[in-house]
Amino acid sequence: MRTLKFLLRKEFKQIFRNKALLPMLFVVPIMQLLILPLAADYEVKNINITIVDQDHSAYSQKLISKIMASGYFRLASYATGFNDAFDDVENDRSDLILEIPQGFERNLIRENEQQLYMAVNAINGVKANLGGTYLNRIIADYNADVRLEWVQMSKFNRLPTIEIVSSNWFNPTMNYRFYMVPGILALLVTMIGAYMCALNIVKEKEKGTIEQINVTPIKKYQFILGKLIPFWVIGIVVFTMGLFGIGWLVYGIAPIGSLLLLYAYLSVYLIAVLGLGLLISTYAETQQQAMSIAFFFMMIFILMSGLFTSIDGMPEWAYIMTKFSPITYFIEVMRMIVLKGSAFSDIKSHFLIMVGFAVSLNGWAIYNYKKTS
Amino acid sequence: MKNVVLNNISKTYDNGMVQAVSDVSFHVNQGELFGLIGPDGAGKTSIFRILTTLLLPDGGSASVNGLDVVENYKTIRKNVGYMPGKFSLYQDLTVQENLNFFATIFNTSVKENYDLIKDIYVQLEPFKDRRAGKLSGGMKQKLALCCALIHRPTVLFLDEPTTGVDVVSRKEFWDMLKRLKQQGITILVSTPYMDEATLCERIALIQTGSIMSIDTPENIITQFPENLFAVRSDNMGNLLHDLKKAKIIKSCNAFGAYHHVTFRDVSPEVKEKLIRVLEEKKHTNIELKPVTPTIEDCFIYLMEK
Structure with a gap:
C-alpha cells in the first residue's frame, strides 16, 4: 500500500507539473462542451430558396409569404425562369427552387387542383432533405387553408380523416442540446481516459523510465493501479465539471435520474476505457504509435456510437459493430439517466455489458503487459 | 564467492x-x-x-x-x-x-x-x-x-x-x-x-x-604476443597509407599522435629497414620507438585474429 501511495503521489505530481497536459485535461473539455453542441445542431435554418413565380397572383403571393414567414427559409432571389433559378443553385446561392406555374390561381379555383414544381440541391443531404420536408409541410398547410376558404365544411366530415398529434416526451421542446450535451460529455470522458492513460504509459516506455521501474520490486498490479487511479479520478472530476458546470449552468440540463446511479455507471465505464488505454499502451512503443492506434479506435467508436446518427438506422452489420463500442452504451445510459430518469432496473443489461468490457479489456491488457521482454 | x-x-x-x-x-x-x-x-x-x-x-x-x-x-x-x-x-x-x-x-x-x-x-x-x-x-x-x-x-x-x-x-x-x-x-x-x-x-x-x-x-x-612499435613523421596521413603498403609490416593502426605497428619478422634490423622504406617515401622527422601495448591494441589484435 505504501508503494502504491508513493506511485500515486509521483503520478499526480507529474500530471500537475505538465504544463501542456493540464489545460488539455480541464480546459479543452469545457471548451468543447461549449462549442460542439452548437456545431452538432440538427435544426436547419437559413435554407436559401429561389422562387420562380410565373403567376404573379394573389394566391401565389400568399404562398410565398407563408413560406418566408416560416423562418426556415431565406429568399435568395426571384427568378424569371427555371434556368435562371438553376444558375443560383449552380453557384451555390440557393438550395431549393420552387416554381409556381402560370395560371396557378385560375386553375386552383377552377379545377380545384394545381401542381407546383420543387427542385432540391442534394449535395448537402441533410439540408436538402429537411428543406424539402419543411417546404412540403408548408405547402400542405397552405393547401388546407385554401380548402377551408373554398369548400364549405359540413359540420361533420363526410370522409373520415385521421389527424396525428404528437408530443415529444423527455424533451418536450425538442431542444437538440438536451440530446447532444450528455452524449458529448460521454465522449470527452472517453477521450481523456483512453488517450491520457495510453500516452502516459507509453511515455514511460519512450523515455526509458519503465526500464528503471522494472528492475524494482514494484509489482505489476501496483504499477498498473498507479497508472489507472489518477486518470480515473481525473475522469470523474472532468465529468462532474461538465455535468454541473456546463450541462446544468450553461445548458440547464438537470439530471432527472439518480446521480448515484450515474456515477456508479461512470466508475465502471472509466475502468473499461482506461483498460482500453492500457491495452493500447502494451502494443505501442512510442507515443506516436499510441496516438495513431487510439485515434483509429476513437474515430470508429465516435462515429458508431449513436452520438450524431441514430444507431437503429444503420445497416445490420454496422448495428452489430456498434455493440462492440463501449461508448455506445455510455451515451445511451447518459441519455437514459439524465433525460429520462431511468432506474437501475432499466440499465441493468448496460451495467453487465460494461462490467464485461472492463474485465475483458483490463484482463487482456494485464496479460499482455510484461515486465520482461 | x-x-x-x-x-x-x-x-x-x-x-x-x-x-x-x-x-x-x-x-x-x-x-x-x-x-x-x-x-x-x-x-x-x-x-x-x-x-x-x-x-x-x-x-x-x-x-x-x-x-x-x-x-x-x-x-x-x-x-x-x-x-x-x-x-x-x-x-x-x-x-x-x-x-x-x-x-x-x-x-x-x-x-x-x-x-x-x-x-x-x-x-x-x-x-x-x-x-x-x-x-x-x-x-x-x-x-x-x-x-x-x-x-x-x-x-x-x-x-x-x-x-x-x-x-x-x-x-x-x-x-x-x-x-x-x-x-x-x-x-x-x-x-x-x-x-x-x-x-x-x-x-x-x-x-x-x-x-x-x-x-x-x-x-x-x-599476453600481447608481438613487439609493438610507435611510429610518427611529419605527414601522418600518408604515413599510415605507406605503412599499410610496406611488406614488412604485419599490422598498423592509428593511435593518437603515433601509429602503432607490428612487424612480420622479429629480427632487430627490421627497425632500420622500416626507416629506410619510409625515407624513400620522402617522410621527414621519422620517429620509431617500442611501446607497451594498451588494451586497445590488444582488442584490435584479438579482433583481427
Whole structure:
C-alpha cells in the first residue's frame, strides 16, 4: 500500500507539473462542451430558396409569404425562369427552387387542383432533405387553408380523416442540446481516459523510465493501479465539471435520474476505457504509435456510437459493430439517466455489458503487459 | 564467492536473424569491479538486460547472487542496482523527489542508506530542488548512480555510465566506483572506452556478441604476443597509407599522435629497414620507438585474429 501511495503521489505530481497536459485535461473539455453542441445542431435554418413565380397572383403571393414567414427559409432571389433559378443553385446561392406555374390561381379555383414544381440541391443531404420536408409541410398547410376558404365544411366530415398529434416526451421542446450535451460529455470522458492513460504509459516506455521501474520490486498490479487511479479520478472530476458546470449552468440540463446511479455507471465505464488505454499502451512503443492506434479506435467508436446518427438506422452489420463500442452504451445510459430518469432496473443489461468490457479489456491488457521482454 | 555467473548465454533478435549475444560465459566475484569492454553493438546492453531480469535469454543460464535470472527474478530485483545506458529517471521530478521515490519503492528511505550515497549526494545537494531533466550530463549520471544505490544493492550493474560524460566527470565517476567497491558491492560496468579498462580489476573484451578474452587488464596486456612499435613523421596521413603498403609490416593502426605497428619478422634490423622504406617515401622527422601495448591494441589484435 505504501508503494502504491508513493506511485500515486509521483503520478499526480507529474500530471500537475505538465504544463501542456493540464489545460488539455480541464480546459479543452469545457471548451468543447461549449462549442460542439452548437456545431452538432440538427435544426436547419437559413435554407436559401429561389422562387420562380410565373403567376404573379394573389394566391401565389400568399404562398410565398407563408413560406418566408416560416423562418426556415431565406429568399435568395426571384427568378424569371427555371434556368435562371438553376444558375443560383449552380453557384451555390440557393438550395431549393420552387416554381409556381402560370395560371396557378385560375386553375386552383377552377379545377380545384394545381401542381407546383420543387427542385432540391442534394449535395448537402441533410439540408436538402429537411428543406424539402419543411417546404412540403408548408405547402400542405397552405393547401388546407385554401380548402377551408373554398369548400364549405359540413359540420361533420363526410370522409373520415385521421389527424396525428404528437408530443415529444423527455424533451418536450425538442431542444437538440438536451440530446447532444450528455452524449458529448460521454465522449470527452472517453477521450481523456483512453488517450491520457495510453500516452502516459507509453511515455514511460519512450523515455526509458519503465526500464528503471522494472528492475524494482514494484509489482505489476501496483504499477498498473498507479497508472489507472489518477486518470480515473481525473475522469470523474472532468465529468462532474461538465455535468454541473456546463450541462446544468450553461445548458440547464438537470439530471432527472439518480446521480448515484450515474456515477456508479461512470466508475465502471472509466475502468473499461482506461483498460482500453492500457491495452493500447502494451502494443505501442512510442507515443506516436499510441496516438495513431487510439485515434483509429476513437474515430470508429465516435462515429458508431449513436452520438450524431441514430444507431437503429444503420445497416445490420454496422448495428452489430456498434455493440462492440463501449461508448455506445455510455451515451445511451447518459441519455437514459439524465433525460429520462431511468432506474437501475432499466440499465441493468448496460451495467453487465460494461462490467464485461472492463474485465475483458483490463484482463487482456494485464496479460499482455510484461515486465520482461 | 561468485556473485554473477553466466553460462553459455545466447540471445537473438528478430526471430534469430540478429545474433546479439552468442555463447557468453563469465563470472564476477564478490566485491569485484568487473568491466565489459566492447564497441557499440557488441552485445553489452543485452547481457546487462539479461542479468537484470529485463530480457529472457534464448539459451544458457545465468545467476545473480546464486539466484537464477529467469526463475528468481523477483528476489534479484530487490537486491541489484541497475543504471541503464540511457538516463531513465523521471525528468519532471526533482533530484530529491527521484531519490525519495526510488527509496520508497524499495521499501527503504534515503536516511537509512545515506552513508552509502553521501559522497555522491553532497555534489548534488545544491541542485536538490532542480528537475532531473534540467541537470547537466555528469550530474544526471551521479543522480542515476544514487538512485541505483539507494536500496543498498549487493550487485550494481552500470551500463555505459560514462558515455557522453566529460573527462573530469568520468574520472570522478570511476573514483566513486572504487569507493563503492570498498564497501563490498560487486560492480559490473560496461564501457566502449578502452582507456577505462585498466580501471577495472578484471575485464572481458567483447565483440559481436562473443567474449574474446577475460582476464585482468595487466594479464591481457602481457599476453600481447608481438613487439609493438610507435611510429610518427611529419605527414601522418600518408604515413599510415605507406605503412599499410610496406611488406614488412604485419599490422598498423592509428593511435593518437603515433601509429602503432607490428612487424612480420622479429629480427632487430627490421627497425632500420622500416626507416629506410619510409625515407624513400620522402617522410621527414621519422620517429620509431617500442611501446607497451594498451588494451586497445590488444582488442584490435584479438579482433583481427
